[in-house]
Amino acid sequence: MRTSQPQTIYLSDYKVPAYLVDTVDLRFELFEDGARVHSTLELRRNPESDEVSAPLELDGDSLTLESVALDGAQLAAGDYEDRGDQLVVRSVPEQFTLTVVTWIEPQNNTRLEGLYKSSGMFCTQCEAEGFRCITFFPDRPDVMARFRTRSNGNDVERGELENGRHFVTWEDPFPKPCYLFALVAGDLVEKRDTFTTCSARDIDLRMYVEPRNAEKCDHAMDSLKRSMRWDEEVYGREYDLDIFMIVAVDDFNMGAMENKGLNIFNSSCVLASQETATDLAFQRIEAIVAHEYFHNWSGNRVTCRDWFQLSLKEGFTVFRDSQFSADMGSPTVKRIEDVTLLRTAQFAEDGGPMAHPVRPASYMEISNFYTLTIYEKGAEVVRMIHTLLGPDLFRKGSDLYFERHDGQAVTTDDFVKAMEDASGRDLRQFRLWYEQAGTPVLNVSDDYDADKGVYRLTIEQSIPDTPGQTNKKPQHIPFALGLLGQDGQPLPLKLGAGEADAPTERGLELTEATHSFEFHGIESRPVPSLLRHFSAPVRVRYAWSREQLLFLMSHDPDGFNRWDAGQRLAVDVIQSLVGAPDDAEIEPRLVEAYRKLISDTELDQALVAKMLQLPSEAYLAIHRARDAVLRHLAGALKAELIACYQRHQGGGPYEVTPEAIARRSLRNTALAWLLMIDDQEGRELAVSQLSAADNMTDRMGALRALVNSGFESDRQQALDEFYDRFKDDPQVVEQWFSVQAASDQAGQLPDIQRLLEHPAFDWKNPNKIRSVVGAFAGQNLAAFHNPDGSGYEFLADQVCRLDDSNPQIAARLVTPLTRWRKFAPSYSARMKSALERIRDKSGLSRDVYEVVHKSLAD
Ligand code: BES
Ligand code: ZN
Numbered sequence: 001m002r003t004s005q006p007q008t009i010y011l012s013d014y015k016v017p018a019y020l021v022d023t024v025d026l027r028f029e030l031f032e033d034g035a036r037v038h039s040t041l042e043l044r045r046n047p048e049s050d051e052v053s054a055p056l057e058l059d060g061d062s063l064t065l066e067s068v069a070l071d072g073a074q075l076a077a078g079d080y081e082d083r084g085d086q087l088v089v090r091s092v093p094e095q096f097t098l099t100v101v102t103w104i105e106p107q108n109n110t111r112l113e114g115l116y117k118s119s120g121m122f123c124t125q126c127e128a129e130g131f132r133c134i135t136f137f138p139d140r141p142d143v144m145a146r147f148r149t150r151s152n153g154n155d156v157e158r159g160e161l162e163n164g165r166h167f168v169t170w171e172d173p174f175p176k177p178c179y180l181f182a183l184v185a186g187d188l189v190e191k192r193d194t195f196t197t198c199s200a201r202d203i204d205l206r207m208y209v210e211p212r213n214a215e216k217c218d219h220a221m222d223s224l225k226r227s228m229r230w231d232e233e234v235y236g237r238e239y240d241l242d243i244f245m246i247v248a249v250d251d252f253n254m255g256a257m258e259n260k261g262l263n264i265f266n267s268s269c270v271l272a273s274q275e276t277a278t279d280l281a282f283q284r285i286e287a288i289v290a291h292e293y294f295h296n297w298s299g300n301r302v303t304c305r306d307w308f309q310l311s312l313k314e315g316f317t318v319f320r321d322s323q324f325s326a327d328m329g330s331p332t333v334k335r336i337e338d339v340t341l342l343r344t345a346q347f348a349e350d351g352g353p354m355a356h357p358v359r360p361a362s363y364m365e366i367s368n369f370y371t372l373t374i375y376e377k378g379a380e381v382v383r384m385i386h387t388l389l390g391p392d393l394f395r396k397g398s399d400l401y402f403e404r405h406d407g408q409a410v411t412t413d414d415f416v417k418a419m420e421d422a423s424g425r426d427l428r429q430f431r432l433w434y435e436q437a438g439t440p441v442l443n444v445s446d447d448y449d450a451d452k453g454v455y456r457l458t459i460e461q462s463i464p465d466t467p468g469q470t471n472k473k474p475q476h477i478p479f480a481l482g483l484l485g486q487d488g489q490p491l492p493l494k495l496g497a498g499e500a501d502a503p504t505e506r507g508l509e510l511t512e513a514t515h516s517f518e519f520h521g522i523e524s525r526p527v528p529s530l531l532r533h534f535s536a537p538v539r540v541r542y543a544w545s546r547e548q549l550l551f552l553m554s555h556d557p558d559g560f561n562r563w564d565a566g567q568r569l570a571v572d573v574i575q576s577l578v579g580a581p582d583d584a585e586i587e588p589r590l591v592e593a594y595r596k597l598i599s600d601t602e603l604d605q606a607l608v609a610k611m612l613q614l615p616s617e618a619y620l621a622i623h624r625a626r627d628a629v630l631r632h633l634a635g636a637l638k639a640e641l642i643a644c645y646q647r648h649q650g651g652g653p654y655e656v657t658p659e660a661i662a663r664r665s666l667r668n669t670a671l672a673w674l675l676m677i678d679d680q681e682g683r684e685l686a687v688s689q690l691s692a693a694d695n696m697t698d699r700m701g702a703l704r705a706l707v708n709s710g711f712e713s714d715r716q717q718a719l720d721e722f723y724d725r726f727k728d729d730p731q732v733v734e735q736w737f738s739v740q741a742a743s744d745q746a747g748q749l750p751d752i753q754r755l756l757e758h759p760a761f762d763w764k765n766p767n768k769i770r771s772v773v774g775a776f777a778g779q780n781l782a783a784f785h786n787p788d789g790s791g792y793e794f795l796a797d798q799v800c801r802l803d804d805s806n807p808q809i810a811a812r813l814v815t816p817l818t819r820w821r822k823f824a825p826s827y828s829a830r831m832k833s834a835l836e837r838i839r840d841k842s843g844l845s846r847d848v849y850e851v852v853h854k855s856l857a858d
Contacts, residue, residue, distance in 0.1 A: 006364045006846040011308040017138055018054040020046045021145040024178070026135070028115075028151040030122055030185060034105045035115060036066070039135040041145075044095040056089040056098075058136035059129070061114070065136070066101040087136040102135050109133070110764055110805040118251035119210065121186025123264060125257060128307055128366045131178035141177040141304045142409040148172075151185055172260055174240070175407065177303055182259030184208065184247045191217045195225050197239055198232045204243040209271065212728075213248060216271035219282060219656075220246060220289050227290040230324050235398060237297045246270065246289070250730055251765050253808050254370070256288050258295035265292075268731045268767055274654055276732050278697045279661045286328065291321040302405045307366045311358045311434075312412045314370070315378020319386070322379060329658045332559035333606045339534045339560070342380065344618045346372035347539070350439045353818055353855045355466035359412050359434040364850040367808045373437070380537040381433045385416070387478045387507060387535055388430070389423045397422035429511055430476040437466040440475055442510075444542040448525040455483065455522040460514045461538075467854070477510040480535040483519060483526035488555035494520040505532060505558075527551050532558040544568060550593055559607055566611045569593070570629070574615075577625040586632045594633055598640045598670075601647075606662035612669050621822070623744075623782045627676075634673040645670040645685060654695045661697075668701030675709035683711055690718055696732070704739050707746045715746060730767070733760045738771035742779035749783060749790050752776050763802070766809050773798045777816040784816065785823075789830030792817060796834040799848065800841045807845030814838065814848060818855040832856070 025040040043056070065082045068075045070092065081088040087100070109116035114133025115124050124134065132139040149170045188208040195203045205224060207217045224246065231237040245262045252266035269288045272281055298320060299313035326334040349355060349372050356369070358378045363369050386394045401418035412434050420427045443460045459479065463472040482505045483491045490504035497520045508517060519526075527548050531540050544565075549572070552565035573587045597603075597611055614630060617623055634641065648667040651660065671689065674682025686702045686709075693699040699722070706718045719740065726732035737755055740746045755761060755772045762768045777784050777795050784791035795817060802810035817838075820831035838844070839852045 006849050008362050008364055009366075010362045011306070011359075012361070014306055014308075015051070016048050017046055017140065017143050018049045018051045019043050019056055019138060019143075021138060021143055024137075024145045024147045026147065026149045026181075028149070028183065028185075030106075030151060033107065034103055035122075037102045037104060037115075037135045038099065039102070039137070040097060040099045041137070042095075042097055043092075056092050057138075058087040058100075059132040059139040060085060060087055060102075060136040061129075061132045062104070062109075063133070063136065064103040066103055067099075068101075069099040071096050072099075085132075100136050104134065111808065112251055112253050112766070112806060113808070115183065116251070118249045121184065121188065121210075121249065123184045123186075123247065123249050124182050124259075125253065125264065126181050126259075127179040127257060128310075128370075129179075131181055134181075137178055139178055140306065141179060142306060144175040144177050144303070144407075144409060146172065146175050147181055149181075149183060151183060170261075172241075174260065174301070176260050176300060177409065180258070180260045180300060180303075182257070182262045182264060184249075184262065184264065187211075188247070189214050191221065193221050193225070195228050195239070195244075197228070199238060201238075201242070203228070203239050203241075206243065206245045207270075208245065208247045209267075210248070213267070213271050216273045216276070219272040219277075220265075220270045220285055223286040223289040224293060226286070226328065227293040227324065230290070230327065231294060231297070231320075234323065234327075235297070235320070235395070237402070239296065240301070244293075250767070253766050253806070256292045258292040258299055260296070260300050263289075263292045265289075266767065268734060271731060274695045276696055276726070276729055278700050278735070279656065279664060281696075282656050283325070283329075283661075287321050287325050290324045291317055294320045294324070297402060301407065302402060303409045305409045305411050307363070307369070308360055309411050310366075310369060311374045311378030311381075312410065312415055314375050315358065316382050316415065318375050318379035319382040322383075330604065330606050332563075332604070333610055333658075335533060335560050336563050336607075336610050338376070338379075339564075340616075341372070342376045342534075342537055344616055346376045346537070347439050348618075348819060349373055350377070350437060350466070351464065353467060353821075353857065354851065355437045357435050357437045357469075365811070365846045367847055368811055368850050377537055384433070384478050384536055385419050385427070385430070387480070388427075388476075388509070389419065389425060393423040393425075394419070427476075429474075432473055432475045436463060436472045436475065437469055438463045438472065440477065440536075440538040442477070442479075442531075442538050442540050444528075444530060444540060446528060446542075448522070450524075453520065453522050455519045455526055456516055457481075457519075457528065458514065458516045459510055461510060462513070467857070474511065474513045477536045477538060479508045479510050479530075480532040481506060481508065482529040482532060482556075482558065483522070484529060484551070484555055485526055486524050488551070490557055491519075491522060491526055496520065507535065527555075529556050529558060529561045531561075533560050534564075546572065546587065546589060550589055553593055553611075554596070559604070563607065563611050566593070566597075567615050570614050574622060574625045574629050577628055578622055580625075582628070586629055590629075591633060591636045595637055595640055598637060598644045604662075605648075605666060606658055609662050609665040609669060612666070617781045618778070621781070623785075630673065631677050634677045634679075638674065638677075638679065641670040641673055642681060642685075645674075664695075664697045664701070668698070668705070671701060671705045672708065675705040675711075678710045683709065683714065687714060687718075696735075700735060700739065704743075707739055707743045709745065719746070727760065730760075730765075734767045734771040737761070737768065738775040738779075741772045741775035744780060744782040747776055747780045747783055749786065749794060752783075752794070763805065766806065769798075769802065769806075769809055769813070773813055777813065785827060787826065789827075789834070792831050792834035793837075796837050799838050803838075803841060803845050803848050804843070807847040810845065811847035811851050814851045814855070818851060820855070 022042040027038040029036040068080050106115045106117045106122055113125055113130035129139050131137055189211045191207040193205040195205055228239055241261050247264050248267045248270045250267045255269045256265040270285055272285050294317050298316045304312050322338055358381055397419035400422040401415055404418055416427050416431055440461050440463045446457050448455050461474055485491050492502035492504055493506045494502040549565045549569040553562055556562045573590050577584055597608055645667050648663040651663055671686055686705045689698055690702040703718055703722055706715050723736055799810050799813050817831050817835050820828045835852055835855055
């Protein structure tokens, strides 16, 4: 618990560690009422440190110190100081062995950092600063040591697999930072497979899960093998140990963790079966398994010098997993999904009080910096390097990076330098992407000179102010574009008058505040297709007419921009309806465009499914107008929706292929639209789909459609039957909670209160909290933003309640309130007062303190 005001940590204060650790020997004694940890460290002064007489300072958190010995001799009380968060030994030799014994209480650890218990199993989570909850240690990623771990205990003794009991000694030959340490002990079943590497080594692959989950491992195991192959083929990275293990645990703050050789997963991010997991979950599992596996190189073999460099591993690894997912399915669809997340959530973060650069300059609590900016914008920054260099030079750069820094703890700058050195490109200005926060805005204007046949584009860039940063410099922005002729054909882009064989797409580079480009030989005014593939994480402003957007929607050869044109058109139509009377006309051309799409059987159906998804409420922050457009579309297109539904029904046995996923997605979208207007035929389709479904995607699609409809008795019956059927499956119950909490029909505040009282709800389980409280505040915007402020007060109550037991989760839940300044005065005043109430809670955690104080700062 915090006793003094949290301190701010600055990147500019970085100093190399005063002591290095060569080896760590850990022995765990696990009991029902606690655990004893014997830690023996071989330490020496760091020759690179100028603090030649610094005392030894080890980090600790919530530890009971039992003894300290130096070179085998017990230290007396006066020889060391236990400050609670630090163990200080003033006088130590150049090189020495320190043995520390601590007592911890995993069974009472509700923060889920360090060693804790989840459904009777012991497990650890050490990133970012959880290792200090296990033993005193220099808990920073630039201290890399060789770890040897033994564990024994009464109930959980682990030996060679005998009746599910094991005894384990685990020696990791690769020096690693302590945040990658992991231990799991419990009554688990094992699933085995093997992978043969490119150099013909056989790797033992194992998954450990609770016995009831034994049949839900295949998808993750297959995903793992695909990831291992892909990293060899695309990055030349071979796995380095003889064994790779995955464990599933129910109580986990994050999605998954890349501990060396022993990845630990939130059950919801790894377990799947046809009956219990949706297509979305299947895809997410594949991506997360890949992500954690890819960290073995981008994160573990080459790690971060300090936590300001977090995006070095996370941004790069998200880029790698998104390339992988693109290769496994449809690149366009994957790009649309990534950009949707970036534009709805990361742009909001970048424009709010928690805005920070991809490489932050300061933080109070590092757990608060596992953000969309570090992850998603960080991945976009790496993607831009890939775009600027091209795939071959990028690969040369990543090879150089891995080779040059193998076994080291490095910075984002080292990454960029490797890319520069391998490619010969100058990325000095590009580095501003790591230093400047805020989403750049590109104002694009054009003019066409019919006499000369010249089309000129002018692009002005500006970067908004963010907390602590003003007057930003122009950044280096890759800007891909094409031009379409009146017949819809792509035009050659001649930058010089005489240029022959010009390409129809170009990757321009913006480096100045204003740039103009002239395209020659253009016979009539073209329609510009700007920022293709979303070549940079920026906002593009251009005065598109609805006519131009409709044109791009059906002609742009870039699938991403086709989708984007549809989104812009929908946004424009929805926004023009804000405050309009209920019977205001809704753009008939939008209806016709959607009619064409629904009936289009030629276009990639996965793209059609995406194009039919209206921009989210979170993106628009407009509920009523969006709703009106949706209902209008559903009413006008009813016949087409039913035809589309029927066209995509059946289709043979269940498969998880891109085609089958697209079919289910389209069918369920059609169903959702029909139930938006309480259509009777839709209702019958939903009820029969629910009873006939042989997979969770269809079952959940029908349930969600009914829950969001006005058919109250069907809704309740469907929810009850669903629960009854799946009540023993925590991952399905989580989906059942969130479908209600996110629904403006079934998720009004009294409903949410009831869900919190439900026997399956558990305040100790982060997934349950996210699926009720998180889904309500993050997705059920109509109910959360109830004008009476009750949604805000509710959230404040839950944050205060969680702050004591799990501060990481509490701090994340605050996010929707941090946007208070963006709302109309009557709302923002109530959001602000909810934040103030959290601020005034006594003993506030550092996690919540930082978010709340930054949100309220002027
Ligand atoms: N290293 C993180 C997990 C982590 C984050 C642990 C913060 C402790 C604190 C892991 O590699 C990760 O990024 N996981 C993501 C999923 C991934 C697919 C982006 C997660 O857990 O959400
Ligand atoms: Zn990661």
